[in-house]
Amino acid sequence: MVREYLPQRHLPPLESGDCLTRPEFERRYAAAPHIKKAELIEGIVYVASPLRHEQHGKPHSRVITWLGVYQSLTPGVDLSDAPTVRLDLDNEPQPDVVLFIEPDAGGQTRLSSDGYIEGSPELIVEIAASSVAIDTGSKKQVYRRNGVLEYVIWQSYENKIEWFCLIDGDYRLLSPSADGIIRSQVFPGLWLAVEALLNNQMVQVLEVVQLGLKSPEHNAFVQQLKEHTSLK
Secondary structure, eight states: OOOOOOOGGGSOOOOTTOBOOHHHHHHHHHTOTTOOOEEEETTEEEEOOOOOIIIIIHHHHHHHHHHHHHHHTSTTEEEEESOOEEOBTTBBOOOSEEEEEOGGGTOSOEEOTTSOEESOOSEEEEEESTTHHHHHTHHHHHHHHHTOSEEEEEETTTTEEEEEEEETTEEEEEOOOTTSEEEOSSSTTOEEEHHHHHTTOHHHHHHHHHHHHTSHHHHHHHHHHHHHHHTO
16 A cells, blocks of 8 residues: 555554544554555454465465466456555455456446545455455455455465355355366456466466467457457
8 A cells, every 4th residue: 555654643553453434544554654454344454464475475476476477468457466445435455466457448446546446356366364264254245245256265274265256246166177277257368277376386377377368268358358448
């Protein structure tokens, strides 16, 4: 979160468990430069613990590598690393990774005048270690209710990935096909070799996503995004 640092003496400190409005949360967060990640979920503040390399940093880097290849070859799609997202009046999470269709290409989000994502990104990824209860509980329900179309949770202690797709107002778990690949229902050509990602076999992960990028459905998706953008 890019913040203009405000004098702390005018505001109470931001602490986990605080019940705040979104504007008050933003004011206190801006006044706390020592806090690197804080979220507002259902009106309650959650300040993140320090992040460990094996349980968070390494999985996070693998996800960014995988999605970065897809985004770089899909004009009209954008990728962001741990952005603040204004979902609604009670929820301002800071997801680990978001992949979204750009507003001009027909996406669900928009950028505010002060540079924040507003609305629901099409896909969110959370690396769940110490935060697993929140990521699989209240945060999952917030994302569902706000229309996040796909939600991926990597539970790092269990080394397990769950990929949910919003269908008829509820999250349905996507299972790998017989070849061990999960294929996004929202981003055509976004393919994931699940076991390879879990086992840090990144060459295979990148080979599979590149196959997806060469698929007819990805080509059709890119053309669709271009046509939508050209109408603006």
